[in-house]
Amino acid sequence: MIIKNVNIITTSQILNNYCIEINDGKIIDIKKDIKCDNYIDGKGRYLSPGFVDVHIHGGGGYDFVDEDIKSYEKITYVHMIHGTTSMAPTIVSCPIDELKNAIIRYQNANNYYCNLLGLHLEGPYINKSQAGAINKNHISIPNIDEFKDILSIANGAISRITIAPELDGALDIIKLAKENNISVSIGHSEATFDQVKEASCAGANIITHFYSACSTITRKNGYRILGIVEAGYLMDNLDIEIIADGAHLPLDLIKYICKFKDHNHILLITDAMRAASTDLKKTYLGKIDEGTPCIIEDGVAKLMDKSAFAGSVATADRLVKTMMDAGISLVDVIKMITVNPIKALGGNCLKGEIKVGYDADIVLFDENIDISLVIINGEITYKK
Numbered sequence: 479m480i481i482k483n484v485n486i487i488t489t490s491q492i493l494n495n496y497c498i499e500i501n502d503g504k505i506i507d508i509k510k511d512i513k514c515d516n517y518i519d520g521k522g523r524y525l526s527p528g529f530v531d532v533h534i535h536g537g538g539g540y541d542f543v544d545e546d547i548k549s550y551e552k553i554t555y556v557h558m559i560h561g562t563t564s565m566a567p568t569i570v571s572c573p574i575d576e577l578k579n580a581i582i583r584y585q586n587a588n589n590y591y592c593n594l595l596g597l598h599l600e601g602p603y604i605n606k607s608q609a610g611a612i613n614k615n616h617i618s619i620p621n622i623d624e625f626k627d628i629l630s631i632a633n634g635a636i637s638r639i640t641i642a643p644e645l646d647g648a649l650d651i652i653k654l655a656k657e658n659n660i661s662v663s664i665g666h667s668e669a670t671f672d673q674v675k676e677a678s679c680a681g682a683n684i685i686t687h688f689y690s691a692c693s694t695i696t697r698k699n700g701y702r703i704l705g706i707v708e709a710g711y712l713m714d715n716l717d718i719e720i721i722a723d724g725a726h727l728p729l730d731l732i733k734y735i736c737k738f739k740d741h742n743h744i745l746l747i748t749d750a751m752r753a754a755s756t757d758l759k760k761t762y763l764g765k766i767d768e769g770t771p772c773i774i775e776d777g778v779a780k781l782m783d784k785s786a787f788a789g790s791v792a793t794a795d796r797l798v799k800t801m802m803d804a805g806i807s808l809v810d811v812i813k814m815i816t817v818n819p820i821k822a823l824g825g826n827c828l829k830g831e832i833k834v835g836y837d838a839d840i841v842l843f844d845e846n847i848d849i850s851l852v853i854i855n856g857e858i859t860y861k862k
Contacts, residue, residue, distance in 0.1 A: 479518065480497060480498070480499050481518045481840075481842075482512070482518070482519060483495060483520045483521060483522055484842065485522065485523070485525065486524075486525045486832050487526045487527075487809060487812045488832055488833075489809070489817055491809060492524075492809060495510070495522075496509065496510055496525075497512040500838040500856050503837060504828075504835060504836065504837060504856065505838050506834060507834065518851070523850060524843055524844070524845075525840060525841075525842055526561075526840070526841050526843070527816040527817070527829070527831055527832055527839060528562070528564060528829075528839035528841050528853075529561040529562045529563060529564075529815045529841065530563070530595075530815060530816055530819040530829065530830055531557065531564075531565045531566070531815075532566040532598060532747060532823060533566065533598060533600075533686070533747035533748070534565050534568055534747070534748050535568050535600075535750060536549070536553050536754065537557055537750050537752065537753075537754035537755050538552040538553055538752075538755055539756050539761075540553050540752055541751065541764065541766075541769075542569055543569055543572055543576065543580055543764055544766070545579070547589075549583075550589065554590040554592040556754065557748075557794065558591040558852055558854070558860060559852065559860045560793035560794050561795050561849045562794045563593060563839040563840075563841065563852065563853075564592055564594075564839060565594065565595065566594075566597065566637055566823065567584060568598040568599075570600050570616075571600060571601025571602040571609075571612050571613070571666075572601075572602065572613075572616045572765065574602065577599070578628065578631050580597075581597060581631055581632050581635055582631070585632075585633075591854070593839065593854065593855070596636055596638065597632070598636075598637065598639070599639045600612075600640045600665070600666075601618075601641075601666065602618040603618060603620040603625075603639075603641045603647075604640065604641065604667065605617075605642040605644065605645060605666055608642070608667055608668055608691040608693070610690065610691045610788075611772065611779075611786065611787070612666065612770070613769060619645065620641070620646065620647035621647065622647060622654065625651050625654060625655075634658075637660060637661060638661040638662070640663040640666065640686045642664070642666055642669065643664055643669050643676065643680075643682065644667060644670070649676065649680050652682055653680050656681030661684060661823050662682040662683060663682065663683075663684040664706060664709075664716075665685065665686025665687065665691060665692070666686070666691040667691070667693060667706060669709075670703050670705060671705060671706075671709050671712075674709035674716075675709070675713070678715065684718070684719065684745070685709070685710045685718045686719055687719050687721050687726070687747065688719055689720075689726075689731070690721065690787070692705065692710075693706045694706070695707075710739065711739060714740060714743070716743065717744070717818065717821075718735075718739060718743065719746075719747045720735060720745070720746060720747070721747060721748070722792075722797040722804075723790050723791075724777070724796075724800045724803070725778035725787065725790075726778070726787060732801065733804050733805060741810045741813065742813065742818060744818060745814060745819045746794075746797045746811070746815040746819075748792045748794060748796075749789060749790040749792075750790050751779055751788070751790065753774045753791045754793060756791075758774055760773050763779065763788045774791055779791055794815060795847045795848075798811055798812070798847045799846075799847045817831050837855060837856075838855060838856040839854050840852070841853075848862075849862065
């Protein structure tokens with residue numbers, strides 16, 4: 479497969495009017511011109527690495543906690559047509575037995591459209607005071623023996639866990655996770671700056687949905703105590719997730735984040751729940767009838783009383799549009815939704831870049847980020 483007349487987005491620049499050659503699922507050549515008779519005409523569109531979403535719960539009316547065998551097929555399809563080629567299915571905090579069943583369903587999934595990068599467990603070891611829209615009855619106290627049992631069942635299927643490091647026993651779980659090559663996120667947490675530093679030393683490397691369910695400056699006996707938000711800015715080694723849907727983070731706050739945080743350590747995530755890419759007006763965060771009821775309004779999920787958000791209904795192309803509306807360069811935005819997430823998960827795969835030898839996971843879009851072509855592992859999976 480040869481694609482001509484495209485503007486290729488690399489990690490440092492845009493190569494205007496270039497060509498790309500794909501063979502056996504890999505990128506084998508990138509040139510100004512490739513002589514051939516049969517090719518796909520990109521018509522001057524942008525050619526980007528496929529988008530990578532490392533925090534996504536669902537879409538198309540389905541959630542990864544659902545027992546329905548169609549869930550992986552439906553969720554991956556509705557996000558794939560919006561440019562996502564790789565994802566880490568995220569399991570919202572749920573009872574341990576349900577968590578184990580969700581892990582087994584992931585292991586047995588065989589009908590899906592995106593590359594699966596391992597499960598992201600958002601809980602169950604999080605702080606109830608920062609539960610947000612998560613059902614507090616589904617939050618557990620850190621238990622190292624229980625976590626060992628989960629790891630045994632998972633057998634390498636978990637790529638990431640979100641945890642509140644201030645909880646008793648959390649640091650032991652962070653250390654064990656890192657020993658098992660699992661990325662650790664700090665989230666749904668009341669951690670102080672010092673506790674974040676301690677968690678970082680133990681192996682934590684990401685902050686889950688920056689500003690959402692994150693501690694910030696408080697006062698104790700008159701003294702100001704920094705929290706997770708301040709750690710995200712001050713600790714250069716920490717990656718931060720941002721839900722760039724324009725609702726969780728307004729444009730001015732996105733500009734503020736990007737002014738003070740190294741762009742190489744920002745990850746764009748949808749945090750999409752089941753209502754993404756649907757016309758649903760009422761639904762649930764998590765399992766239907768067991769999760770948190772919510773309404774869809776103004777392009778975001780809200781609690782029934784509208785007191786707080788209950789998840790995102792964004793797709794990856796919406797994130798890219800929002801970031802560009804905030805004035806961030808296209809090259810940097812694409813890094814935030816391709817190579818940065820891959821690196822945050824450990825970077826042990828040839829994805830996230832347009833580079834010779836890398837997997838041919840590619841999206842083609844115009845200046846409005848309107849997706850016209852998706853290629854995954856060298857195969858066309860969507861053509862508008």
